[in-house]
Amino acid sequence: MPTPLSERAAAPETVHEPTHPEVTWRAATAADVETVLALYRAAGAVDHPYFVVPRHEVTGKFSSSTVDPARDTMMAITPSGDVVAAGSATLGAGRATEVQTFIAGTVHPNWRGRGLGRELARWQVDRARQQLAGVDSDLPGSIGNFTEDHQDDVLALMARFGLQTRRYFTEMEWHGGHVPDVAVPDDVRIVPFTRELSEATRHARNDAFRDHWGSQPTHEERWSQNLVDNEHFRPDLSRVVVEKAAGGPRVLAFAMASVDEENWAVRGWRVAYVDLIGVRRERRGQRLAPAVMAAQMRAVRDAGLDGTILDVDTENPTGALGLYERMGYTPAHRGRALLLEI
Incomplete structure (x- = not known):
């Protein structure tokens, strides 16, 4: 008999918030759409200057029935109130042959190299495992992420948590x-x-x-x-x-x-x-x-x-x-x- 996904997911009982001495962390709310969108666009100007992150990629986190913003989103805020990192873990609704959850996030270019991305990714993978464990299924499960081919720092960070390149998209x-x-x-x-x-x-x-x-x-x-x-x-x-x-x-x-x-x-x-x-x-x-x-x-x-x-x-x-x-x-x-x- 196949092992249930709840056992295979190896999910922690509690997903702890990230920690970092320079920022505080909390879940995002609908009131944060503009600041989170500004963060993604500032990062995008460096990571993929050939396209602009659309607004619906941010607003969708607060209108989808598969997303609980209070549990599935996280952002880092400086003492001056700037959002300098944000991310999410989103459980897919379609489950014909596989149960999927996707992690996405970014760190402001001026704040990279300080460990924010590592803390955010740890939280995302833990939350993604918890999401998978909550699905009553024996189907295969996966945690996915999409990134640009040239982002070596992201590739190295994802590899740290077990995510490896499976496909190329042109x-x-x-x-x-x-x-x-x-x-x-x-x-x-x-x-x-x-x-x-x-x-x-x-x-x-x-x-x-x-x-x-x-x-x-x-x-x-x-x-x-x-x-x-x-x-x-x-x-x-x-x-x-x-x-x-x-x-x-x-x-x-x-x-x-x-x-x-x-x-x-x-x-x-x-x-x-x-x-x-x-x-x-x-x-x-x-x-x-x-x-x-x-x-x-x-x-x-x-x-x-x-x-x-x-x-x-x-x-x-x-x-x-x-x-x-x-x-x-x-x-x-x-x-x-x-x-x-x-």
């Missing part, structure tokens, strides 16, 4: 230019995304990503908060492939996009971000992916934008990396997925 760019014409089967059509197609698209996403590394089903709340109800989501730049079905249109493929104009200044071009691209597994190999991508690229070009960016798992089993290159995308930056398997 950010790719399309700077306008030629868009190929791609024919689609007669039984389907490509249309702009609408709210009426939201649930059908979510189901298509969950089917398309079932064989992707680390992917778990996206539930309604996350779909809403992170995508279709996000202030940056652009339905006019999103395209879906649909077929007729008894219960209404069935989504077979999708290319979803968002635009955060705050990124235009740091990137130097007017860019849309491709949040998701996928094809239902039974319809792969029918050119639906390049067709829906081409439709989206034309929509972006017609909207007067300069191009698009997307992230791809370099070991994606569908051959997505090669597809994107054939569609005119070129690699720009690389990140890593770090993992501690439980």
Whole structure:
């Protein structure tokens, strides 16, 4: 009989707050959104100057049903009231094949090298273990973190707590230019995304990503908060492939996009971000992916934008990396997925 996750997680009974002689620590609250966002953006200007941390990455910690801010967030405050470190541990809602929790955080560039990151990471891993131990399951468990490829200090810190590189992700760019014409089967059509197609698209996403590394089903709340109800989501730049079905249109493929104009200044071009691209597994190999991508690229070009960016798992089993290159995308930056398997 498999060992329950509650035993494998090796969680401490009590997760002690970090300690450091120069700061005090406490959980974050909704009233701290602006100061925490300012911290992340100050750190981002050094760690990843080519993109700006979006507001929803901070506000989402206070609106998600899977996050208890009082237990799942932590920040360091100087005697003058400045927030100089912050982090969280977030338990994933989708648990089809694995129970996942993710740790994320940063330290202000002016305060690095003083041990704040080490204290924060210790707290995060202890809290993540506690989260996993609280799930009644015998599925595999993991603690994950995403970081930029060049952040050697973060990689060393995560390794200290057992998180090792498991996957590389490449950010790719399309700077306008030629868009190929791609024919689609007669039984389907490509249309702009609408709210009426939201649930059908979510189901298509969950089917398309079932064989992707680390992917778990996206539930309604996350779909809403992170995508279709996000202030940056652009339905006019999103395209879906649909077929007729008894219960209404069935989504077979999708290319979803968002635009955060705050990124235009740091990137130097007017860019849309491709949040998701996928094809239902039974319809792969029918050119639906390049067709829906081409439709989206034309929509972006017609909207007067300069191009698009997307992230791809370099070991994606569908051959997505090669597809994107054939569609005119070129690699720009690389990140890593770090993992501690439980």
